[in-house]
Structure formats: C-alpha cells, structure tokens
Amino acid sequence: MAGGAPLDTPFGRFVPPNLTPDPVHGIGDWTLDQFAVAVRQGVRPDGKAYYPAFTYEFYNQFTDQDMADLWTAFRTVPPVSVPTAQHDLNFPFNLRWGLKLWRARYMTQSETTPVMAQSDAWNRGQQLVNKATHCGACHTKRGLFGGLDANAKLEGNTNLPGGSKAPSISTEDLLSRGWTVANMAYALRTGITPDGDVLGGSMAEAIAQGTGMLTEGDREAIATYLLTPSGQISVGLPTNAAVSSMDSMAGMESGGN
C-alpha cells in the first residue's frame, strides 16, 4: 500500500502513491470526506484532479457506507514512511490542469441502477462488475486520450499498457466461448478457463488479489451478470450449493437404509 508497480502507458509512466496512514507521505492526515471525494470524484484534497490511471470513474456510485467501510479498512494498514515517486509523463499529459478538460469530456458514470425484474445475483453482479471490480478498466477499449469507449463496453482492449490484451467479455462472446456461471465463478478463483488454460498476465493478479478474495456468492453474481443476455431475465442458475444440498439429501436417503 506504500506504492506499487509502475504503469507504463502511451502517456508516460504512472506510479501508484503511498496510501498508508502515514501523515507525511501517505493519507494519514486526510478526513473521511476528503477520502470520499478522492475515490468517488477523482479530486485530491488540494483540489487538483487525479489521472484516470486511478480508476475512480468506476467508483462514483459507491455509497456513503461503502466509503466509510473502505476508510475504516485503509486506517488499519500500518503506516509506511516512504515518499511517493512522481509520475513521469510526456508533454502535454504532464500538465495536470488538462485533467479538468478530460473529466468534462470523457468521465463516465458507472451503471448501477438496480433492475427490479432481475435476480439478486444479477443486481449484485452489476454492482461488482461496474464498480468495485472495475472489469471495464481493462476489458473496455479506450480512445486516444484514455477515455473509455461507451459504445464498446466490455468488448475487449487490444492496447493495454505493456502491450498486452484483454479479451472481450461481452455476453455473446463469453457464451460462444463456453463460459457458464459455474465455470466462470470457478475461473475467478482458480484462473482455469473452460478449455483448460490457466490465466496469466494481469488477470492472474486480478484473480489472486481481487476476485479470488470474494465470496463464492459474489463470484457467481459476477458470472450471472456477465452471462445474462441484454433484455433477458437471469434465471436461478444451478450453483455448487444447490448440487451439494442435493448430494446431502441423497446421502440422507441412503443413510436411512
């Protein structure tokens, strides 16, 4: 939390800052309100904007409770007194005031309005995919100035930092590649795809540090949301829990014999 791996992009090198509660080099002297403005609106306590390398676009629908929970969690991290390295950006991207223009033109709002007709799992999945797990940060392509392409949501990005690619995770493409709720929930923990490959690249990190830490229910919710075709109602898809309860019932019957 005291910094991390730099992100090399066409705009230059971004360096993650110190997020520990150190009062000098970290965020120790911030207030909850300043933290909430930073995370949800992408604005620093000094009023300047963050570069969208910090994926605050995805967090603008976080609730006040979400912010309070996150703040509490961040306060538990041991402080580390290490100064944050400076970004090394190319002109004109090194001019931070330009971000105000960027925000006005490109900043998107994450879609998280609950849909009454959909299942709880679908709605939970929508929250996770479009907010906390920010799948679109990699799986949605970006324009010349790094803005997310709203017309190609989750349709893949062939131009990620470092020259890697993120495949399309649109519903149609996922279904055609053999994904199901069960095997996707499993992949979000183990990295194993339906054809037996084991995901590497930045997705391995997203699994190890992200989706692998979620509950099984949340992983199934992500899969339910991503695999429900637009305009269709998600149904109660079979889950491991349902299977194991059936096994238990079978065991009970044989136990009675």
Added chain:
Amino acid sequence: MKRSITIGAIIASSLGAAALAHSGATGVVLERMNGMSAMKKVMGELAPMMRGEVPYDVAAAQKGAATIMAHAGGGMVKLFPEEAIPATSYAVPALWERWDDFSDLADLLESQAFGLAMAIPNGLTAPEPPSPPHDMEAMNNMSDMVGMTDAVVQPSQDLTVAQLMGVEPTADAHTSPTVLPEERESSSLDYTMMAAPAAFEMVSQTCAACHSQFRRGS
C-alpha cells in the same frame, strides 16, 4: 513404396497441422507448446470433475495427474534452452533472466501433480481425520449424516481486514501464487488427507504464477 509415400504424406500433414495450430512454431518451441497443450487438455477435462459437474473418474484423473508430472519439472525446463526467442514463442525474456524462479515453479508443478495423484482417491471431499479407536463407530454413524459432505477444503472466507488489504498473510497463503515457492511450506502438506479439488487448485495456482511471470499476453 506407394504406401510409404502415403504414410509419409499423412505424417507430414499431421505435423503441418500441429505446427499451424501453434502459428508456425517448430523444433523445441513446438515441443514445449505441445507439452503445455497436453497439460491444458488435462486441466480442461479435470476441472468439471473437480467441480462435481461430471462423474468422478479416479483412473482418468490419475492419468491426468501423470500427464502433468511428465511435462513438468526437468521435462519442462529442458525444453527452454537459452536462445533468441522466436516470434512464434509466448515465452518472455524474464524466463531466462529469472531462471531459478522458473525452474522452481516447474519443480513445484511436478511435486504438486504428484500430490494431486495422492489426493485423487479421496474424491471431492477431504477424508475424516484419524480418530481414537473407541470413536470409530460414532464416526461411521456420523458419516451418513446430512452436512458431512460440506468438508471440501476451501480458502477461508473469514479474513480480517488486514488480510483482505493484503498486508497480513492469510491462512491459505501457502497456496497463493504471490508467494514464492521457497516461502511455501509444501513439505508440511499431507496430500493423502486433502480433497482432490484442493490439490487440483494448487496445481492451477502454480500454472497461474508461471504464466503471469513468464508468458506473453494473458
């Protein structure tokens, strides 16, 4: 003569098909890609079995574990001679720059595949821990009760905030791809007391650790 030409043509065309499947890779690159593909096939076949979606087949699973063992460890690293990386290869220079890390992961994969083979007879759930003889009857009766099938070994969901933030290791950190092989306490693992899916997931974590460091793309 005609027959040998026909056979030759069949061999040539099948070699051609294999090479094409890997975008023109040849020689040692094709050989290691074929090894990776064989392991991928095993993972793809065993995953639904480990999730309980298809019938559990001990013999097929054992054969799969043996296939991974054969393509891991020394059998894997010998196929990565230090040479200019051809465009067809997915290997990245870091593989040779951090050869010991790569070699350790290859060895870890071999020992985990062996561990998987030991855990496979246990099926989808971990066996009951051994108990004193006078409890055996009670244990046998209990094994028929509802709820006993839930003993599949899973990473603990009861993580502290510090663990979720990644600043404190979790109880299952020994299986995490972010933990270096030398930090893992693999010697203390008893695969004979492990559910097969747990051993299988450890194999997948080593695949992920290696792919994320030493394979181009995802």
